[in-house]
Amino acid sequence: MKMNLFGLFIGLLFGFGLLLAGMANPAKVQGFLDIAGLWDPSLAFVMGGGIGVALVFFAKAKKTSTTLLTHEVMKLPTSTVIDKRLILGSIAFGIGWGIGGICPGPALVAVGSGSLGGVLFTAAMLAGMFLFEKLENK
Amino acid sequence: MQIDLAHFTPIASLIGGAMIGLAAGLLILLAGRIAGIAGIIGGLLTGASDKNWRILFMAGLVLSPVIWRWFAPLPELNMVTSPVGLIVAGLLVGMGTRYANGCTSGHGICGLSRFSLRSLVAVVSFMSAGFVTVFVIKHLI
DSSP states (O other), X not given: OHHHHHHHHHHHHHHHHHXXXXXXXXXXXXXXXXXXXXXXXXXXXXXXXXXXXXXXXXXXXXXXXXXXXXXXXOOOOOOOOOOHHHHHHHHHHHHHHHHHSOOHHHHHHHHHTTOHXXXXXXXXXXXXXXXXXXXXXX | OXXXXXXXXXXXXXXXXXXXXXXHHHHHHHHOOOOOHHHHHHHHHTTOSOHHHHHHHHHHHHHHHHHHHHHSOOXXXXXXXXXXXXXXXXXXXXXXXXXXXXXXXXXXXXXXXXXXXXXXHHHHHHHHHHHHHXXXXXXXX
């Protein structure tokens, strides 16, 4: 129960951050990715602000053995594999991000804003994820 | 390259980014979970045992613009792509982030914050692909 309410709170905070940052606006994302045209550097500030704050928490998490709310063993990702899946998957994601100006978090925010395009993108994204599971478990 | 000063929002973007970082930071320290949206959604499709908080986290993202509207007008959310383009983009984003095991939040914010080389490779790959794609869309086609 505690974890569920916390999840809701974190989702809201994340969503407000995306909205304020301009990250949920596909036109702005494309403005950032358009380095050869009129370039809007704003999203570099989103990454800067996000990493600047998060790294303090991750440094603390590395030294913490038990999570503070759920009292579980602290587990950070351990994979260091750099392979074709990582690179080609990221490139496919980047192409999709460039075409639509949307990544997974902003897609859900767009759904909540009532955007039909957001619903269409999110449905296709879920289909893509589902397709991945099918291909993985074939 | 020319800077688009008309749309440049350094302060709002920095504060918004800090809120995203705070959300990711609280999630790891208090609950030991990575705030990677693709991974959190993906866990629902793989039958993870902790379904409920994943659904509520997603509900929080969906509700954020609804609650925002109670207090202030929603910032612009301009879709710039045709419906067919959005479907193609969605499929690529869905499959790509699952193959790469992370997206802008998982690899970008969380991965770089813990100095993961794997995440750095992912970020450089998706950023480069994004730059090239938008160059092709806006300047070649």
